[in-house]
Amino acid sequence: MAEQARLIDIYIMGRHCQVPEGLTILTALEYSGYRMLRGCGCRAGFCGACATIYNFKNDPQLRYDLACQKAVEPDMCLVQIPFFPAAKAVYDLEKLEPDGEKIKALYPDIVKCFGCNTCTKTCPQELEVMWFMTDALRGDIRAVADKSFDCVMCGLCAARCPQGLVPYNVALLCRRLYGRYLAPVSEHLDNRISEIESGKFDAEIEGLKEAGNKELRRRYAERDMEPALEQHWE
Amino acid sequence: MYPAYLEESIHLVEDTRVRRLIETIPRLAEDEKADLLREYHPDYIATSMHKLQVGINKGDATPLELADLLEGNSRIDPDRIDPSKPDHNVDVLVIGCGGAGASAALLAHEAGARVFITTKLRLGDANTVGAQAGTQAADRPNDSPAIHYLDTMGGGHFENIPELVEVLVKDAPSAIKWLEKLGVNWDKEPDGAMYELSGGGTSRRRLHSARDYTGLEEMRVLRDELQNKKIDYLEFAPAVELILDDRGQIAGAILLNMETEELIIVRARAVVMTTGGIGRLHIQGFPTTNHYGATADGLVLAYRAGAELIFIDTMQYHPTGAVYPLQILGQLVTEKVRTLGAQLVNSNGEQFVMPLEPRDTVASAIIRECQGRQYGLRTPNGELGVWLDSPMIDILRGEGTIARELPAMVRQFRRFNIDITREPILVYPTLHYQNGGIKIDTDGATNVPGLYAAGECTGGVHGRNRLIGNSTLELFVFGRRAGRAAARYAKEVKRGSPTLEHLRQWQKDLERAGLARERPVSPRLLPDYVKRAHGYTRQVFQAD
Missing domain, CATH: 3.90.700.10 (Succinate dehydrogenase/fumarate reductase flavoprotein, catalytic domain)
Structure with missing residues (x-):
């Protein structure tokens, strides 16, 4: 079975602790006696609740990551960020137009970006934050939506921006504008909704609901399977 | 490496x-x-199950870890709290804010109700954000809601509640459309056709995705919309008990501010329970994909208030x-x-x-x-x-x-x-998921008047085994239905006077069954992964 893991030295808010190698920053905090309330969410790298700042005992350079995804290393100095204030524009999506100028109207401060690139260096998802902020300034909604897609909204970019900008909220606005107004419309989806509303499938489903268990099992076993591998890419 | x-x-x-x-x-x-x-399959290990001894599901088997909490002691002493003096007074209280809670809140708000959301972690910190693969909806020409129905029934071993499955598959395309109108970015072909993949147990390609961040994309849009609609919410404030009234109807809930440890009393005409899953109970010692707050709180509260549970023996x-x-x-x-x-x-x-x-x-x-x-x-x-x-x-x-x-x-x-x-x-x-939960009808209504539920904390739609992409779908289909129905109910209901009598009765039942001293307090609220004085154990680490 498992060998005893090697212990390494870390510093939690200045306090010296020893933890086994192989923990994440989050589990190292818990191992050291800290019960998380804020600064912990999905524990799998998706929710952005556990944004963390650290450096090393002999290297003052600050580094950023998600505590649930980053393994502890010797001499790390750790702290969680429980909350960071950030501006969010309130808007009615139905009354907006997919016009690049709208971004500046809702987030006028984005013109203050002076291109220091701190946001990009901070992003634990390794997104090109400064580049999509430049796209936002140019009003290119589609580019912002694409480049920011993997954003978990942890807020580290906003915490470190010297101009107080909130890139993750600017990006969310652009993605919503893209999804609502710019993405091509799916005809087959609209058709299916009208078919359902017209009752096209009611009789068939009613038939399945009334089919006995045995009949339902037979139809299930005999149903035809569409190949999982779609062919159009060939 | x-x-x-x-x-x-x-x-x-x-x-x-x-x-x-x-x-x-x-x-x-x-x-x-x-x-x-x-x-x-782990569900079939008989020694991992316990037959409930108190409550409406008395005699039903459920995993030991869940039984402990369902038969748990209340955190509230009903003699020291007056439920008729509320801190908030609203039409619809939504407990929990993942995909189902957000959908319910938005629809109840749209229907004109005063809505209040309370959630244990941050707004949107829920299993929804971890859903990667996609959301099912039978919208391609070679597919149909009837085929989706058959796939879902077969996946659930034909024990699903047919009426719930019918609603699930028929509402699915309009749920996808609703999300798109809110600005969700679905994966599409250049001509607008949805890019869809098949999954385990689906006989058609039917999964709508947003790369492998599907749940995150859905949740971050819904959360933003809640804020745009200025719906009131409270974070880090889980519900610790429901409040009933002297007519046996729902009358609100008692919340706990986990940071200040104050109790908050919310008077509500209707309550929508959307508390999600139970992975953090680590059934049979399994690790879990679930988020930090997935501790079955909603099941515990609803059960104590008299709501019936279903399929609680299948994970x-x-x-x-x-x-x-x-x-x-x-x-x-x-x-x-x-x-x-x-x-x-x-x-x-x-x-x-x-x-x-x-x-x-x-x-x-x-x-x-x-x-x-x-x-x-x-x-x-x-x-x-x-x-x-x-x-x-x-x-x-x-x-x-x-x-x-x-x-x-x-x-x-x-x-x-x-x-x-x-x-x-x-x-x-x-x-990964609890297949069962609170029993609901097609409006998300439970057997307790005024108590609605949606999402993973409910049972019936998936039978004994859920298919891929039917969970995120369920959030929007039943979240929306429950929100609408709760708002409608709130308009009509004649309110009684609030009481915690059901808690007194519950404690009496526990005493009579000889369980009061055996069981912990519940709901659990958060798992405890902190190392204790006896040292680091595999159990503690595996918890992650």
């Missing part, structure tokens, strides 16, 4: 790839499936939880990996199950391969697993597919120097 002895096994996996390109493993017949489940173990490296033990390796073409392979490099069987079947087959046939692999930490051969995806669909379709998975493993475009992933089943 894998240790050398695992690298050696990867050679075997590589050696069989050419053959596996054309090899197809047949689907199991229903009786073969039933035998496999009976022998290897879903996701077939592919990561077992290496240790840092991500139990975390989800999305089913989309198999959907795109990855196969499951044992220590000899051989396939042993059709990769797109329903989840309970695939999970049982992996357990059989490791525990029964001894063809699993062991990690340096002692965990067992089999290979999920991800590089097959790029071989089948062309270089670059993995990077484009699975950015979250690539990123997660790259952190630990594993390149899933070149190397397979080591996996074993992980606790």
Whole structure:
């Protein structure tokens, strides 16, 4: 079975602790006696609740990551960020137009970006934050939506921006504008909704609901399977 | 990077790839499936179950870990709290804010109700954000809601409640449309056609995705919309009891501000329970894919208030939880990996199950391969697993597919120097979902007047086993229905005077059954992973 893991030295808010190698920053905090309330969410790298700042005992350079995804290393100095204030524009999506100028109207401060690139260096998802902020300034909604897609909204970019900008909220606005107004419309989806509303499938489903268990099992076993591998890419 | 002895096994996996390109493993017949489940599915381990001794589901079996909390002691002393002096007075109280809670709140607000949301962590910190593969909706021309119905019933072993499944499949396309109008970015072809993949147990390509960040994309849009609509919410304030009135109707809830430890009394005409899952109870010691707050609180509160539960003896173990490296033990390796073409392979490099069987079947087959046939692999930490051969995806669909379709998975493993475009992933089943929960009708109404529920905390729609992409779908279909119905009910209901008499009665029942001293207080609120004085144990670490 498992060998005893090697212990390494870390510093939690200045306090010296020893933890086994192989923990994440989050589990190292818990191992050291800290019960998380804020600064912990999905524990799998998706929710952005556990944004963390650290450096090393002999290297003052600050580094950023998600505590649930980053393994502890010797001499790390750790702290969680429980909350960071950030501006969010309130808007009615139905009354907006997919016009690049709208971004500046809702987030006028984005013109203050002076291109220091701190946001990009901070992003634990390794997104090109400064580049999509430049796209936002140019009003290119589609580019912002694409480049920011993997954003978990942890807020580290906003915490470190010297101009107080909130890139993750600017990006969310652009993605919503893209999804609502710019993405091509799916005809087959609209058709299916009208078919359902017209009752096209009611009789068939009613038939399945009334089919006995045995009949339902037979139809299930005999149903035809569409190949999982779609062919159009060939 | 894998240790050398695992690298050696990867050679075997590589050696069989050419053959596996054309090899197809047949689907199991229903009786073969039933035998496999009976022998290897964790639900069938009788010693892991307990028959409830108090409450409306008395006599029903449920996992020990959940039974402990369902039969738990209240955190509230009804003699020291006056439920008729509220801090907030609203029409609809929504408890929990993942996809179902957000949908319910938005629809109740739209219907003109004064809505208040309370949630245990931050707004939107829920299992929804971890859903990767997609949301089902039968909208392609060769598909139909009837086929979706049949797939869902078969996945659930034909025990699903037919009326709930009917609503699920018929509302599905309009739920997708609703999300798109709110600005969700679905994966599409250049002409606007939805880019859809199939999944375990689905007979058509029906999964709507947003790369492998589908749930995150849905949740961040809904959360933003709640804020745009200025719906009131409270974070870090889980409900610790429901309040009834002297007519036996719902009258609100008692919340706990976890930071200040104050109790908050909310008077509400209707309550929508959307508290999600129970993975953090670590049923049978399994690691879990679930978020930090998934501790079954909603089931506990609803049960104590008299709501009936259903299918509480069946959990879903996701077939592919990561077992290496240790840092991500139990975390989800999305089913989309198999959907795109990855196969499951044992220590000899051989396939042993059709990769797109329903989840309970695939999970049982992996357990059989490791525990029964001894063809699993062991990690340096002692965990067992089999290979999920991800590089097959790029071989089948062309270089670059993995990077484009699975950015979250690539990123997660790259952190630990594993390149899933070149190397397979080591996996074993992980606790993922509760198939059962609070019994509801097609409006999300429970048997307690004024108490509605939606999402993972409910049961019936999935029968004994949920299919991929039906959980996120359920959030929007039943969240919206429950929100609308709760707002309608709130307009009509004649209020009584609030009381905590049901808690007094509950404690009496516990005493009579001799359980009051045996059981912990509940709801649990958060798991406890802090190391105690007796030292570091595997149990504590495995908790992640």
